[in-house]
Amino acid sequence: MNLEDLNEKTILFLGKSRAFSEDEFYAQLRFHKIYLTREQNDAFDFVLEGRMMTPYEQNLSDELYELGKYEFITIDTFEKLLADKIDTTTLLMSLKLSNDKVRLKSFLQNAMIPDGLFFKLLKMYSWGGEDFFENDDNRDISAALVSRFYENIERNHNVQYATTGIYHLILQTEDAKLLEAIAELEPVKFHPKIIKALSIDANTPKTVLKKFLKKGDKVAQEAMAYNPNLDITIIKELLKHKDLAEILAKNVKLDEGLFELLFEYKTILAENESLTKEMQTQLLELHDDALNVALSHNRALDKEINLALVDLNNEELNAAIYANRATPQEILKKAYEDEKNHLSLAKNPSTPSKFLEELFHSKDEKVLDALARNESTPVAILYQLQLDSRFERAVKTNAAFGKHIQSENIGWL
Structure with a gap:
């Protein structure tokens, strides 16, 4: 169904609107020349089932449905049609x-409007120089932002009323427009942790990073040095600081x-995992002991370079x-044949399970x-190691074991 199908039509409305406020709901109907009635005796073409129908309205809806003469529309479907037809420029x-x-607040709390319109409206909202949850209006808008984009909000619904919810949005999303919208929120200035998360995120638009850089924010600058996806103008600016240059070289x-x-x-640079085989070869050919040690730690080390380092026979x-x-x-x-290598092998997630x-x-x-910390150690062994007080903490901080416990939903022993 299209909204045009309802033009100049009368709808029997049972219950209340959901996403739109009552005033806005009726204003949208007037704009689209759709007429509502609350009376069964009036002529109508469709039946709209809203929220919070009274027992009388529910019985009436059932009776009309049994007649089979009318087309029924749910409030969610209808309000989505209205939201999709909002003239953004006019609004x-x-x-x-x-x-x-x-x-403005009513629209921002309307989950039916498109994300693009939501972002434009969010730019218009004035935070009054206060934090995300410092007053009732700011709290409602912050909650609307989190609840709209937070993954699995139904499993953690209270997160929409905490600043951690906005922080988690940054960690969850790959949407550059959402990251840009968060970065432009006035209360972000109160939260270095959010600025850091935005600066380090590879999906954060370059325009946002350049704004942070222009402000001279030290937290943002350091975090940016860990961001693998920087353009050359930002890199050259960060290279002016030796400590940041060293972080850049690795990341x-x-x-x-x-x-x-x-x-x-x-x-x-030797530990940078984006080194190509040719770059690794160039570094290896320098015959520098410290450089070779750094190269041997590179988790994207080419097989041939790996073999060449082993051939150096350095402990x-x-x-x-x-x-x-x-x-x-x-x-x-x-x-594995040499016992002196067992400690290193116990640390390695790629060590075959039978050796672990x-x-x-x-x-x-x-x-x-090392086995207790290794995410590839078989779960049965981790259970055994957990019983030893020396390794209990290491097992409990092992991400793979924690994931297993969550998936089994059995809690800690």
């Missing part, structure tokens, strides 16, 4: 000229130009390589502690 101009905060997504630009920090390098999840299985299997199971019988406390 924004009307709100701007009238400065009607009550009407930024590299191309040939950036590799050359950051080559001054080559030892740190410090080997310890790092055997603990590196990027190391090929054949190298790990061979390393065998390592459970080790007498070395460090090996057992």
Whole structure:
């Protein structure tokens, strides 16, 4: 059904509107030339079932349905049709000229309006220099923002009334428009944690990052250095600070130009997981011990580079390589033959399960502690390690074990 099908038609309305306020609901109907009646005796073409119908209205609805003469519409379907036909330009101009905060708030709380319109209306809302939940109006708008975009809000409905809800939105979403909308909210200035989350997020628009940079926000600058998705103008600005340059060297997504630009920090650069095989080869050919150690920790280490580092037969390098999840299985299997490599292998999520199971019988406390922290350690072994007070905390902070407990919904032992 289209809204045009209802033009110049009369609808029997039972109950109340849901997404629109009563005044706005009737205003939209007048605009679209749709007529409502509350009386059964009047002529009507459709029956609209709203929320909170009285027992009388519910009985009437049932009787009319049994007659089979009328088409029924639910309030959610009808209000969605209205919301989709809102003239954005006219509405924004009307709100701007009238400065009607009550009407603006009503629209922002309307879950039926499109996200694009919601973002435009959100820009118009004045926070009055106060925080997200510092007054009733701000609280309602903050709750509307969180409830609209929060994943699985029904499982954590109270989160819409806490600043953590806005923080979680940033962590959950990949929507650049939502991230931009949050960044532009006035109360964000009160929350360094939110600014940090926005600055580090690879999906945050460059325009937002540049605004943070222009403000000289130290929290934003440091967080930005961990963002892998920066443009060259931001990178060059951050490179003016040695501490930020070192963070960039390890985290930024590299191309040939950036590799050359950051080559001054080559030892740190060696751990950057976006290094291509050619870049790794170039670093290896420098024959620098410290650089090789850093390279051996790189979790995206190329297989051939891995083998070349093993061939150097250096204990410090080997310890790092055997603990590196990027190391090929054949190298790990061979390393297992020598007991001195067991600690590194116990740390490595890529170590074959049968070896992790065998390592459970080790007498070395460090090996057992590493197993307790390893997310690839079989759950049955983690249960056993949890019974030992020395490793109980390590098991409980193991993300894989926590996920298993949640999926089984059995709680901690």
